[in-house]
Amino acid sequence: MSAGSDSPADRAPAAARAEEYREVLRTPWWWYLVAVGVAALLAAEFRVAGLHLTVWLPFGIMLPLAAGVVWWIGRSRVEVVAGELRVRGAHLPLTYVTGAVALDARTLRLVVGREGDPAAYVSIRPWIGPGVQVWLDDEDDPTPYWVVSTRHPERLVSVLRARA
Numbered sequence: 419m420s421a422g423s424d425s426p427a428d429r430a431p432a433a434a435r436a437e438e439y440r441e442v443l444r445t446p447w448w449w450y451l452v453a454v455g456v457a458a459l460l461a462a463e464f465r466v467a468g469l470h471l472t473v474w475l476p477f478g479i480m481l482p483l484a485a486g487v488v489w490w491i492g493r494s495r496v497e498v499v500a501g502e503l504r505v506r507g508a509h510l511p512l513t514y515v516t517g518a519v520a521l522d523a524r525t526l527r528l529v530v531g532r533e534g535d536p537a538a539y540v541s542i543r544p545w546i547g548p549g550v551q552v553w554l555d556d557e558d559d560p561t562p563y564w565v566v567s568t569r570h571p572e573r574l575v576s577v578l579r580a581r582a
Contacts, residue, residue, distance in 0.1 A: 445492030520571035523547030
């Protein structure tokens with residue numbers, strides 16, 4: 419190990435990486451089974467309807483399509499990287515974050531429902547119960563807060579508080 423590798427400048431990137439947060443909001447595995455099952459039933463209807471298609475064509479198209487749709491739905495990401503909170507293509511510089519709180523599933527539903535602000539940015543996934551509410555202060559943005567689904571709300575809140 420060289421003497422230069424113990425400098426504070428060399429340790430800073432590792433510390434910054436430790437404060438990053440990345441999560442893929444994948445769909446549950448059983449959604450694939452349900453989607454493929456429904457697609458198989460729909461593909462079987464082509465044969466019952468008397469259409470003169472080859473037997474395998476509807477199955478060959480609809481089953482992969484169903485699995486692809488479930489995969490596409492479950493590829494959302496929540497990231498805190500490079501000084502920003504990134505969710506589904508939206509990004510929020512952490513300099514505007516004034517606070518964050520972890521929400522359990524029940525409280526999350528209340529915040530995005532009747533008791534929520536219609537101007538809030540909401541990115542929730544129905545298969546993920548908990549989430550995080552992030553308050554922001556930006557004079558140019560009318561959004562009062564973000565509500566984001568996450569499986570690890572306490573970890574995301576601690577990263578946001580450490581970086582903001």
